[in-house]
Amino acid sequence: MQEITEVLEKFNSIGGFKAVGVFSPNGEMVAEVNNSGVQIAEIGALANDVLLKAQKATEMMEVGRGQQVHVEAPKAHIIARCLNEATDFAANASGRAHLHMVLVLDKDGNMAMGKMKMDSTIQELAQFFR
Numbered sequence: 001m002q003e004i005t006e007v008l009e010k011f012n013s014i015g016g017f018k019a020v021g022v023f024s025p026n027g028e029m030v031a032e033v034n035n036s037g038v039q040i041a042e043i044g045a046l047a048n049d050v051l052l053k054a055q056k057a058t059e060m061m062e063v064g065r066g067q068q069v070h071v072e073a074p075k076a077h078i079i080a081r082c083l084n085e086a087t088d089f090a091a092n093a094s095g096r097a098h099l100h101m102v103l104v105l106d107k108d109g110n111m112a113m114g115k116m117k118m119d120s121t122i123q124e125l126a127q128f129f130r
Helices: 002-013 038-062 113-130
Strands: 017-023 031-033 069-074 077-083 098-106
Touching: 002 017, 002 031, 002 113, 017 038, 031 069, 031 077, 031 098, 038 077, 038 098, 098 113
Parallel strands: none
Antiparallel strands: 017 031, 017 098, 069 077, 077 098
């Protein structure tokens, strides 16, 4: 758990960073870095639901399983990202990582850097979920 938190500390360098959390595919928090006091566990659970619904919708659209959703709100940007190494997305596979990450940035936060950092960090965190 401490190792995951240390990896998440990299988000502190992003302009407008508020919080980041790593979650199980069921929406249960595994680790967090929270500099602003936002309710990241609750935000993460809600964002997880949005992500799962978006994944189902993209499958119905026949464009493949979506991996990320971005919600722009008046006070913040919320990005939810899924990494699932399994070939069957309906089930977890032994030795294959499946995790979700939720990032909260303030309205003027550095979105480009946040998304880039999410992409690299979620790959780095995969080792802890295999």
